[in-house]
Amino acid sequence: MLHPVVLSGGSGTRLWPLSRQNQPKQFLSLIGDRSLYQETVLRASGLPGAQAPVTVCSDDHRFMVGEQLQTVAVPSGGIVLEPMARNTAPAIALAALHVLAGDDDATMLVMPADHLVEDEAAFREAVARATDLAAKDWLVAFGITPDYAETGYGYILRAEELAPGGFRIERFVEKPDLPTAERYLAEGTYAWNSGMFLFRAQRYLDELGRHAPAILAAARAAYATATADLDFIRVGAEAFAASPSDSIDYAVMENTDRAAVVPVSCGWSDIGSWSSLWAVAEHDADGNRHEGDVISVDTRGSLVRASERRLIATIGVEDLVIIDTADATLVARKDRVQDVKTVVDRLKAAGRSEHLFHRKVYRPWGSYDSIGVGPHFQVKRIFVKPGAALSLQKHQHRAEHWVVVSGVAEVTCDDRVFEVRENESTYIPQGSVHRLRNRGSTPVELIEVQSGSYLGEDDIVRLEDVYGRS
């Protein structure tokens, strides 16, 4: 059976300031309302005979994965948590072990979570070709037929045809310089290495054991002690840490003699930068892509994205990328967006947090947004999902005032449990044990005013937590 495996390990910063470490590219709605991750799981689960997709992601993103799956009503085939980043070869090994546990003849379709595929029919047809090859024990890479001389991707050179539309791989080549990329394009036998693969799970493990036994051993040891926690599969962290960090390309595909490629032209993009997002998005007559509240005068070839409650006005500019968020705005020349990395490096070096978190932070129970700060106070706007509850907790250094502005909150404060309704408030004294819960069917929204000498997120003692965080 076909088991889609979605690799969501990336924490890329190339789309900063929208992409942050705790909410990377794959979870953002970059084109349309759904995130790239949601588009990927929908694409996967729409394939004929596909089982519920397995996701491999970092522990930090587990609740976001769960919520995004739920929102698009895609059943989960399991969310495997990588204890730490070890690149794709070990991640795929964990997924292979996981699918084999339920299906000893499992075939895996490996898909990065952050790619765009515009032509789903062409993709489905390529999957069918790849499935035939996988049945003959080939490890199949999807190769994107290049339509221009891109220097930012690795390429795959094909050899003889094994079956209609499927070829043995002659070799993988690194990112070329421009003349080389132009030659590859002209020769017609090269394809971009998309990072998508299809193979029998057991065959992958066999080849991994042959060419990278330390990775296989570490993955097996880590998976042997796996525990299920809600929808999440936690593997042994110490065992996994012992794995070499390597990509499937280096560890397996470049070494096996069973590597095949299925070329496909399916409107694929990895949206690796703001300029490539601009390129794949629809434009107006002036070549602009505007999102949100934008007023533009004599503006051309630009991507402008305004954030909530904010207006962006542009005058006389050309080929710019303007990305506005609650706490940071990027203004870059479109052909210089690769230098977003420089900005992120400066943020890191300065010990700042704008590359880590958005002002609005998602939690398993909902979200909070820090809308005001002062010397001894902070104001947060808090959403609690229906049925959700924050942990039973206390703070050493702050008191909290809660004003409910929507829904009905159930509040625990030391030994009292009571309801607080819209336009009602309550007070949580410093040091008191408290919990906020939404037992209703509509979201609870409240304004929290924190008051105290220290207001960091780390002033929290969790006594109980329905999400296993205590």
Added chain:
Amino acid sequence: MLHPVVLSGGSGTRLWPLSRQNQPKQFLSLIGDRSLYQETVLRASGLPGAQAPVTVCSDDHRFMVGEQLQTVAVPSGGIVLEPMARNTAPAIALAALHVLAGDDDATMLVMPADHLVEDEAAFREAVARATDLAAKDWLVAFGITPDYAETGYGYILRAEELAPGGFRIERFVEKPDLPTAERYLAEGTYAWNSGMFLFRAQRYLDELGRHAPAILAAARAAYATATADLDFIRVGAEAFAASPSDSIDYAVMENTDRAAVVPVSCGWSDIGSWSSLWAVAEHDADGNRHEGDVISVDTRGSLVRASERRLIATIGVEDLVIIDTADATLVARKDRVQDVKTVVDRLKAAGRSEHLFHRKVYRPWGSYDSIGVGPHFQVKRIFVKPGAALSLQKHQHRAEHWVVVSGVAEVTCDDRVFEVRENESTYIPQGSVHRLRNRGSTPVELIEVQSGSYLGEDDIVRLEDVYGRS
């Protein structure tokens, strides 16, 4: 005696989004910590023998004028409120009547509130020359010696010298085209019309009566019914409305045969656009002027201004103006900033408010900032100055929760009066009569959560107000 008269009637939008109708250019800290208005009154009051400056401003800006005077400890010679805008000739007439009421030989130095003068010594020296001419009943315009061929100003052509450094005016000329401006510059007998004037108040009224009697009549009638309200002088609105709207240049200076010009080179700028602010500000080695939290990579010749709690990052851009505020950000090519007007026109046409108000709104008692809004609620951060009080008021459609985060608030709620201290809260039910007062010597800061079906600023009934607004 010399009475400085500061004209603060402008509500220009050329520096949008920083400049808004309720907080125009003259009240902004564009260079350094003080506003242009504050720099102007300090410059005026530092002149030898100068009396306390008179300000002419719109009713909307009266509290801002009062507060800005107080902050720089300049005594007020009166704040004359224009009931409506009627251009400079009537405004100066009101000021002339006002200074003559206390000094029947008053000399006036008329200064727009929004100009920059970098060389105060040169300015003082020019004032001395102008004072000598005014004593001989000349109406003196200050002419700025041009240092480049500017096409955005009117020019003054001088005739024969009347006294050292003082000339009869041959004629005023309109904004020239570039070849004409270049010729003016080469000829050396033209100066920019700065909008600054010096003359005996009675002489101005005499000439006004001769050349624009309807303006004089309206100003006299309006001033005849003037009343003092705190520090403010309110003139008759109906009478003033009858005045033709005209500038001192058209109404008087171009018609009188007693017009003189004192040329001066004093580092003058009217900061009429973002590009002229960039030009007068200090730059770094790359020609950039950064204010606030800015990270720039390969950026040149740009003015970048970040607002509070927000980061602006730029990459690879050149000659841009980037002005960030709490609710709107402008990104414009530096040589296209005159089109800010187009953006403001679009805001007006759309019935929006981003050209009228900042998110943070100043009031006589302090300020409020709308930090969060939702379907049936709004969160405001409120500052109340020491000794200040909001009006005794009630709201038909909303209740308010107040959480004090700094200082001690005295709260009136129906027939109770009580104190609310830091980390305490209170509730103002819908329809109840309430007041917030700061009797302490430190500011009160509080978070207000409004809850109700309608949250507009106009849902207020003022029962008593110490600022005369009820």
